[in-house]
Amino acid sequence: xxxxxxxxxxxxxxxxxxxxxxxxxxxxxxxxxxxxxxxxxxxxxxxxxxxxxxxxxxxxxxxxxxxxxxxxxxxxxxxxxxxxxxxxxxxxxxxxxxxxxxxxxxxxxxxxxxxxxxxxxxxxxxxxxxxxxxxxxxxxxxxxxxxxxxxxxxxxxxxxxxxxxxxxxxxxxx
Numbered sequence: 398x399x400x401x402x403x404x405x406x407x408x409x410x411x412x413x414x415x416x417x418x419x420x421x422x423x424x425x426x427x428x429x430x431x432x433x434x435x436x437x438x439x440x441x442x443x444x445x446x447x448x449x450x451x452x453x454x455x456x457x458x459x460x461x462x463x464x465x466x467x468x469x470x471x472x473x474x475x476x477x478x479x480x481x482x483x484x485x486x487x488x489x490x491x492x493x494x495x496x497x498x499x500x501x502x503x504x505x506x507x508x509x510x511x512x513x514x515x516x517x518x519x520x521x522x523x524x525x526x527x528x529x530x531x532x533x534x535x536x537x538x539x540x541x542x543x544x545x546x547x548x549x550x551x552x553x554x555x556x557x558x559x560x561x562x563x564x565x566x567x568x569x570x571x
Contacts, residue, residue, distance in 0.1 A: 410460060410486065412493045415450035422459055423450075430478050432545035438475065438509045439532070439559070442542050445476050451493040453479070453486045463490035465497065472498035472566075474508040491524060499566050507563040511536065513550030518560070526562040535559035 415423065427434040427445050434446045443466065450464035461479040465472055474494055479487035498506045507529075510517045522528070536556045540546045550556040 410453055410455045412451050412453050412489045415452050419452055437539040437543045451490050453490055461486040461490050463494050465494045467501050470504045472503040472506045504567040505563050505565050509559045509561055511556050512558040513554035521562050526564045529563045530561035532559040
């Protein structure tokens, strides 16, 4: 699957599946953004390098990466990193994951973010996601699995809770 993106400022950006040749770049990206290539979501540890994903590529090179995992009829967006923000790269990556989830007949696309990630809350809600759960003190437990998770996040906000957002891909029967 390869898609073109003609967003403001990024005409000609291509979104393509993550390839083996991208592994070293992805590892460096995850280490700089996430502290390692491991994430914790709902008490489970995932190696982002072992998951499928998509890469956004432009004239300047690699512009972003999204990874996901499918389990049963659900798709979890495990990471989304747009190196050039507010230019459509994140949206294009999210659309690629949404399409992959729909093709796998997933009923929902969901993700976990932290209570300090105000930018993510804005980004995902503007794209139709709804806040469906707050998992209080989840990061305290996550630090037992991934000690490199900091105690304080963006804007000096203590990192405590996981926030769960979802986008329904198949309408629920009423």
